[in-house]
Amino acid sequence: MTIAVPHNRLTHGAREAEAVAAAVASGYWAGGPRVGSLEAALAERARRPAAVAVGSGLGALRLALRGLGVAPGDEVVVPAYSCVALANAVLACGARPVAVDVTPADWNLDPAKVEAALSRASKAIVAVHTFGAPADVAALKAFGLPVVEDCAHGFGHAGMGDRSDVAITSFYATKLMGAGEGGAVLCDAPIAGFVRQWRDYGDQQPDGTRLNDKMSDITAALALSQLQRLDELVARRANIAGRYDAALAPLAGSGGLTLPGSTAARVWYRYPIEVAGRDAASVIAALAAKGIGAAEPVWDWRTAEQGTCAVAARAYRGLVSLPLYPTLSADEQDAVIAAVKMLVLD
Numbered sequence: 001m002t003i004a005v006p007h008n009r010l011t012h013g014a015r016e017a018e019a020v021a022a023a024v025a026s027g028y029w030a031g032g033p034r035v036g037s038l039e040a041a042l043a044e045r046a047r048r049p050a051a052v053a054v055g056s057g058l059g060a061l062r063l064a065l066r067g068l069g070v071a072p073g074d075e076v077v078v079p080a081y082s083c084v085a086l087a088n089a090v091l092a093c094g095a096r097p098v099a100v101d102v103t104p105a106d107w108n109l110d111p112a113k114v115e116a117a118l119s120r121a122s123k124a125i126v127a128v129h130t131f132g133a134p135a136d137v138a139a140l141k142a143f144g145l146p147v148v149e150d151c152a153h154g155f156g157h158a159g160m161g162d163r164s165d166v167a168i169t170s171f172y173a174t175k176l177m178g179a180g181e182g183g184a185v186l187c188d189a190p191i192a193g194f195v196r197q198w199r200d201y202g203d204q205q206p207d208g209t210r211l212n213d214k215m216s217d218i219t220a221a222l223a224l225s226q227l228q229r230l231d232e233l234v235a236r237r238a239n240i241a242g243r244y245d246a247a248l249a250p251l252a253g254s255g256g257l258t259l260p261g262s263t264a265a266r267v268w269y270r271y272p273i274e275v276a277g278r279d280a281a282s283v284i285a286a287l288a289a290k291g292i293g294a295a296e297p298v299w300d301w302r303t304a305e306q307g308t309c310a311v312a313a314r315a316y317r318g319l320v321s322l323p324l325y326p327t328l329s330a331d332e333q334d335a336v337i338a339a340v341k342m343l344v345l346d
């Protein structure tokens with residue numbers, strides 16, 4: 001008997017359902033107390049003076065960059081292997097995204113390659129904790145530019161969220177903490193004041209850069225219930241990643257399989273693998289034929305302007321994300337492991 005294992009499945013229960021029902025019944029669907037409660041809980045978790053909830057991770061990034069003073073004509077360093085939302089946030093400020101290559105160890109922005117990408121126009125560096133592995137924020141801060149830490153894949157553990165000048169996160173449905181849509185900026189009081197000012201257009205002069213970036217109370221209720229169970233979500237993911245590591249280790253290295261780096265303290269948001277000699281599309285198709293949903297974790301947004309970035313190119317070509325989420329059952333994990341073994345040993 002084969003079982004179908006989806007690539008993603010959301011984690012929710014009575015906690016989420018009751019929180020949303022209470023928000024609906026409260027009569028405050030927007031501008032109510034739940035947004036403030038979420039902000040207080042996020043700030044505490046990230047050990048920041050303030051957090052400001054917004055409508056999306058992209059909005060959080062855009063407002064964080066503008067809060068740091070990024071303006072038309074400026075340049076912002078972003079990882080070449082990253083969500084296109086980073087490039088869009090920079091472009092929305094009228095600035096230019098400068099892609100810098102990532103490391104093959106954890107697919108994070110490579111501090112050794114940043115220097116060559118800097119110019120007098122450089123205004124900030126955005127680093128993602130890719131797949132939950134902490135980016136080297138300390139090394140990036142040494143360049144003297146503000147560092148924005150993107151915590152959509154890793155937050156609240158291993159110093160993720162509290163080391164940079166400004167952190168942002170996303171509550172998109174399938175992220176580490178999902179709430180449908182939503183985001184937040186974690187920062188000091190001046191930037192928080194800026195983001196609060198600019199997430200709203202009410203009673204303000206006409207301005208094409210002043211959009212509606214507010215979060216609803218219904219979303220905040222959902223996000224807060226996910227934050228409250230973050231440790232449980234992270235522990236469950238780590239447990240599954242540990243099983244994958246143990247079962248797949250014999251195929252790693254000369255066996256043809258590259259497993260994600262698990263040495264550093266990390267959060268297991270994604271479990272990306274690479275199969276020697278095969279591109280991502282062929283691995284995904286082979287796993288799909290065995291009922292396993294796998295996916296290319298990041299879409300290649302780069303233009304010719306972004307240069308070669310060989311490590312990012314390799315990641316876009318070969319990385320495949322396996323199912324890894326808190327509700328993945330032992331039988332489903334076994335099915336994933338069996339399918340990967342068959343694929344590699346074929």
Ligand SMILES: *Cc1c(COP(=O)(O)O)cnc(C)c1O
Pocket residue numbers: 056057058059083085086128150152153170171172181182183
């Ligand atoms: C999803 C994602 C974003 C954008 O978040 P949205 O809420 O979808 O706008 C930004 N950065 C990273 C690393 C992401 O994974």
